[in-house]
Amino acid sequence: MDRRLSVLRAIVDEFVRSGEPVGSKAIATKHVLGVSSATIRNDMAALEDEGYITAPHTSAGRIPTDKGYRLFVDQLSSVKPLSIAERSAIETFLNQAVDLDDIMVRTTKLLAQLTQQVAVVQYPSLQLTSVRHVELVGLPNRKVMVVVISDTGRVEQRITEVAHEMGEVSLDELRQKLNGLIAGALFVDVPTKLGDLAKSLPAEQRANAVAIVACLLETLVERPEEKIVVSGTSNIAKMGQEQIRTLAPLLEALEENVVLLKLLGEVNSDNLTVKIGHENSIAQLSDAAVVSTNYGTQSQAIARLGVVGSTHMNYENNMAAVAAVASYVGRIVTEG
Amino acid sequence: MDRRLSVLRAIVDEFVRSGEPVGSKAIATKHVLGVSSATIRNDMAALEDEGYITAPHTSAGRIPTDKGYRLFVDQLSSVKPLSIAERSAIETFLNQAVDLDDIMVRTTKLLAQLTQQVAVVQYPSLQLTSVRHVELVGLPNRKVMVVVISDTGRVEQRITEVAHEMGEVSLDELRQKLNGLIAGALFVDVPTKLGDLAKSLPAEQRANAVAIVACLLETLVERPEEKIVVSGTSNIAKMGQEQIRTLAPLLEALEENVVLLKLLGEVNSDNLTVKIGHENSIAQLSDAAVVSTNYGTQSQAIARLGVVGSTHMNYENNMAAVAAVASYVGRIVTEG
DNA sequence: ATTAGCACTCTCAAACTATGAGTGCCAAAA
DNA sequence: TTTTGGCACTCATAGTTTGAGAGTGCTAAT
Numbered sequence: 068m069d070r071r072l073s074v075l076r077a078i079v080d081e082f083v084r085s086g087e088p089v090g091s092k093a094i095a096t097k098h099v100l101g102v103s104s105a106t107i108r109n110d111m112a113a114l115e116d117e118g119y120i121t122a123p124h125t126s127a128g129r130i131p132t133d134k135g136y137r138l139f140v141d142q143l144s145s146v147k148p149l150s151i152a153e154r155s156a157i158e159t160f161l162n163q164a165v166d167l168d169d170i171m172v173r174t175t176k177l178l179a180q181l182t183q184q185v186a187v188v189q190y191p192s193l194q195l196t197s198v199r200h201v202e203l204v205g206l207p208n209r210k211v212m213v214v215v216i217s218d219t220g221r222v223e224q225r226i227t228e229v230a231h232e233m234g235e236v237s238l239d240e241l242r243q244k245l246n247g248l249i250a251g252a253l254f255v256d257v258p259t260k261l262g263d264l265a266k267s268l269p270a271e272q273r274a275n276a277v278a279i280v281a282c283l284l285e286t287l288v289e290r291p292e293e294k295i296v297v298s299g300t301s302n303i304a305k306m307g308q309e310q311i312r313t314l315a316p317l318l319e320a321l322e323e324n325v326v327l328l329k330l331l332g333e334v335n336s337d338n339l340t341v342k343i344g345h346e347n348s349i350a351q352l353s354d355a356a357v358v359s360t361n362y363g364t365q366s367q368a369i370a371r372l373g374v375v376g377s378t379h380m381n382y383e384n385n386m387a388a389v390a391a392v393a394s395y396v397g398r399i400v401t402e403g
Numbered sequence: 404m405d406r407r408l409s410v411l412r413a414i415v416d417e418f419v420r421s422g423e424p425v426g427s428k429a430i431a432t433k434h435v436l437g438v439s440s441a442t443i444r445n446d447m448a449a450l451e452d453e454g455y456i457t458a459p460h461t462s463a464g465r466i467p468t469d470k471g472y473r474l475f476v477d478q479l480s481s482v483k484p485l486s487i488a489e490r491s492a493i494e495t496f497l498n499q500a501v502d503l504d505d506i507m508v509r510t511t512k513l514l515a516q517l518t519q520q521v522a523v524v525q526y527p528s529l530q531l532t533s534v535r536h537v538e539l540v541g542l543p544n545r546k547v548m549v550v551v552i553s554d555t556g557r558v559e560q561r562i563t564e565v566a567h568e569m570g571e572v573s574l575d576e577l578r579q580k581l582n583g584l585i586a587g588a589l590f591v592d593v594p595t596k597l598g599d600l601a602k603s604l605p606a607e608q609r610a611n612a613v614a615i616v617a618c619l620l621e622t623l624v625e626r627p628e629e630k631i632v633v634s635g636t637s638n639i640a641k642m643g644q645e646q647i648r649t650l651a652p653l654l655e656a657l658e659e660n661v662v663l664l665k666l667l668g669e670v671n672s673d674n675l676t677v678k679i680g681h682e683n684s685i686a687q688l689s690d691a692a693v694v695s696t697n698y699g700t701q702s703q704a705i706a707r708l709g710v711v712g713s714t715h716m717n718y719e720n721n722m723a724a725v726a727a728v729a730s731y732v733g734r735i736v737t738e739g
Numbered sequence: 740a741t742t743a744g745c746a747c748t749c750t751c752a753a754a755c756t757a758t759g760a761g762t763g764c765c766a767a768a769a
Numbered sequence: 770t771t772t773t774g775g776c777a778c779t780c781a782t783a784g785t786t787t788g789a790g791a792g793t794g795c796t797a798a799t
Contacts, residue, residue: 090761105773108762126761126780166561204536204552212552216540222550222560225502300636301654318637426792441742444793462749462792742799748792755786762779769772 072142073100074110075119079131079139083379088128133344133378136356140341140382147383149391153181161395167191167220171296174372174396179299181388184376185317187327187359190294191219191369191400193287197253201245203238203279211238211275213282217254219369219400227282229275241276245283254287293328293370297321306377316351317375331359331371339390344378354378358385362397369400408478409436410446411455415467415475419715424464469680469714472692476677476718483719485727489517493731503527503556503736507632510708510732515635517724520712521653523663523695526630527555527705527736529623533589539578539615541569547611549618553590555705555736563618565611577612581619590623629664629706633657642713652687653711667695667707674704675726680714690714694721698733705736 077098081089091111095104111129114120119135122128131139149157160177164170171188178186202214209232214224233241248264249257261284265277303317320326330347334340342357352375359373372393374385413434417425427447431440447465450456455471458464467475485493496513500506507524514522538550545568550560569577584600585593597620601613639653656662666683670676678693688711695709709725710716 088761092761103773105775106771108764109772112763122762124781125778126759126782128761166559199542200540200548202538202540202550204538206535212536214538214550214552214558216548216550216560220560220562222558223502224552224556224558226556298658301651301658304651304654315637315640318640322634322637424792428792439742440792441744442740445741448794458793460750461747462751462790464792740799742797744796744798745794747794750789750791752789753787756784758781758783760779760781762777764777765775767773767775769770 070100070102071110071114072138073098074107075114075131075135075139076142078111078120078129079136079379082130083381086379088123088130090128093128131379133346136343136378136382137346140343140386143383143386146339146387146390149387154391157181157392157395161399164399167222167400170220170396170399172298174392175296175298178372178374178388178392179302181392182358182374182376182380182385183299183302183305184374184380184385185297185299185302185321186372186374187321187331188296188372188396189328189331189370190296191217191221191363192293193217193221193223193254195253195363195367195369196221197251198249198257198287200250201242201283203242203245205233205235205238209233211279211282213279213286215283215286223286225282225286227278229278231275233275237272237275241272241279245280257287258284293324295324295327295331297327299374302376317355320349320352321375330357330375331373333357334359334361334371339386340373341382341386356380356382358382358389360389360393362393362400364397364401369397372396406436406438407446407450408474409434410443411450411467411471411475412478414447414456414465415472415715418466419717422715424459424466426464429464467715469682472679472714472718473682476679476722479719479722482675482726483723485723490727493517493728497731497735500735503558506732506735508634510728511632511634514708514710514724514728515638517728518694518710518712518716518721519635519638519641520710520716520721521633521635521638521657522708522710523657523667524632524708524732525664525667525706526632527553527557527699528629529553529557529559529590531589531699531703531705532557533587534585534593534623536586537578537581537619539574539581541571541574545569547574547615547618549615549622551619551622559622561618561622563614565614567611569611573608573611577608577615581616593623594620629660631660631663631667633663635710638712653691656685656688657711663711666693666711667709669693670695670697670707675722676709677718677722692716692718694718694725696725696729698729698736700733700737705733708732 077094078089081093091104091107094107118132119138120129121132123130157177161173164173171190175186175188196217196219198215199218200216204212206212209229210226211229212224212226216222249260252260261280264280265273268276326349333342333347339360345353347357355375356378357373357375359371361368361371363369373389413430414425417429427440427443430443454468455474456465457468459466493513497509500509507526511522511524532553532555534551535554536552540548542548545565546562547565548560548562550558552558585596588596597616600616601609604612636657662685669678669683675696681689683693691711692714693709693711695707697704697707699705708729710721
């Protein structure tokens with residue numbers, strides 16, 4: 068039945084716009100389907116039987132269920148591209164960024180702005196990037212600062228203490244050795260590549276080198292948490308006031324990076340992923356929907372980004388925005 | 404009149420605890436003042452005349468006005484120190500931080516946790532810190548990455564393009580020159596110290612050096628925005644539901660770094676500053692109170708931190724928490 | 740100066756309409 | 770078989786009414 072789908076689409080449309088349950092009459096007048104409200108009532112009864120919509124109470128209209136949204140979204144196969152104006156706005160805004168931090172912040176702001184939802188952007192994963200350069204800086208008191216620069220522009224630094232003072236010369240030497248070994252290598256490969264570095268060194272340098280390498284490995288690998296940026300929290304408050312009850316757990320969840328990463332991480336086979344209501348595994352967010360996608364090059368995803376909001380968000384717009392922003396960020400970050 | 408003050412104090416106490424207007428009877432019973440409710444009524448009438456408290460409506464109790472809170476806070480001259488357990492918890496939690504970013508994040512979380520308000524921490528100001536080290540990294544395609552490490556552990560990096568390829572040797576040379584000139588210097592002094600560097604160089608290096616120095620200066624000086632971290636937004640949602648109306652502008656304000664910096668920046672002669680309601684200059688936050696303070700060494704403030712919340716917060720606790728956290732962070736950051 | 744007592748005011752919550760949006764179903768029409 | 774007009778029925782919501790109680794201000798006595 069083709070008209071049934073149109074009715075569902077109309078219900079979602081209306082509900083997203085008004086936030087209130089929509090009745091048969093409203094659909095008959097506002098959406099041109101060429102049938103009367105009675106017919107639509109029949110269709111709605113059928114849709115309700117199949118579990119796509121539900122009535123909050125007897126004398127109210129219907130609202131889509133998670134299953135209904137799901138069907139609606141699946142129907143939205145091809146993502147409608149943004150307007151040229153929007154695209155160029157995105158591009159110029161992101162191009163003004165001066166460094167990786169700036170790119171990340173600008174991206175979240177942009178997404179939040181475009182979707183009027185809460186935007187979440189994950190930093191390029193350390194696991195999937197490679198080392199561009201390692202820098203060692205001697206500090207007073209036998210301290211050495213280890214700085215790692217990734218090919219995405221991410222800079223990680225850590226300070227460690229060594230057994231005995233190192234001169235500029237020995238630091239230079241070690242730096243060159245390290246860079247020779249691991250410059251260009253993937254972060255995950257670094258441990259193996261550095262495995263037997265120590266043995267190749269004269270005994271008196273070995274202790275220091277071991278300490279520094281340990282620090283380096285810690286910086287690269289033993290930091291399981293991925294960094295993320297969130298923006299647009301205030302958009303939550305703009306949503307309907309009935310949902311403000313749902314707001315507290317959402318805000319709390321947003322402060323838990325782990326939760327957010329989990330949310331973003333649940334990927335379908337498809338890249339652009341939409342998780343609706345209970346589909347996402349965090350129970351407190353059963354009223355929330357997540358639109359997320361990878362970014363990076365075509366061949367290699369670097370990290371993910373997306374928006375989280377109420378289940379009755381404007382999926383069409385938001386999916387388009389997420390996809391568009393992801394493509395630009397991917398390009399900018401990988402170009403370096 | 405000494406008892407009047409006690410009455411005011413009792414009103415603030417009760418109101419902070421219950422969130423509801425407090426009547427004369429409640430004070431007479433719960434707070435031992437040795438007088439009857441009638442007497443307290445008289446005092447309350449006087450306090451109302453003087454503008455310290457106000458009645459939302461006829462048959463309700465009184466709530467403190469901004470002026471009332473102000474008097475209350477001023478009376479709270481000596482900040483009650485935290486318990487030993489709390490202090491040691493703060494210390495160990497902050498000591499686990501691995502780098503500056505981590506310190507900042509942990510500090511906000513800690514403050515938000517201790518005060519149950521929204522915590523804001525400003526990164527050590529670039530203006531007031533000095534250069535520990537400058538690093539130049541040659542990249543492909545005539546690009547050079549300029550990395551500046553401050554004595555507080557802050558790392559800023561920027562990429563610039565130079566006119567002609569630079570070998571390791573010339574980069575080394577320039578790096579040494581730069582470090583010789585500005586290592587240890589305050590960020591603000593860098594421009595003058597680098598003023599005539601270019602002239603002292605052979606002509607063929609000059610163009611590149613100028614580009615790099617320009618990039619360096621841009622990194623250090625021409626970035627007016629200070630970086631800040633916010634945490635505890637979800638605490639807003641836990642406040643009384645009547646105030647949830649006030650919530651939207653607050654959340655919005657929290658996303659505007661400029662606004663937050665302005666809030667934090669309004670310092671009294673005293674260090675530990677409390678701004679109540681309309682006392683802070685942002686109109687939308689006339690229901691909010693800000694408790695903030697400097698942190699750094701005794702002699703030199705590096706930046707500020709604080710909490711923002713409803714005007715009927717627990718000032719005593721929050722002032723103590725802000726002061727304590729500031730002292731620990733100051734120590735940790737300056738120790739490096 | 741303090742207190743007990745009392746009249747008075749007003750908010751809030753509970754109880755009670757009544758209005759109307761929206762449905763479901765039936766019988767007729769297409 | 771599908772669509773449509775009509776109509777009875779349901780139920781949430783908004784508006785009104787009412788009563789109770791909290792809290793005050795004032796006065797006269799201590």
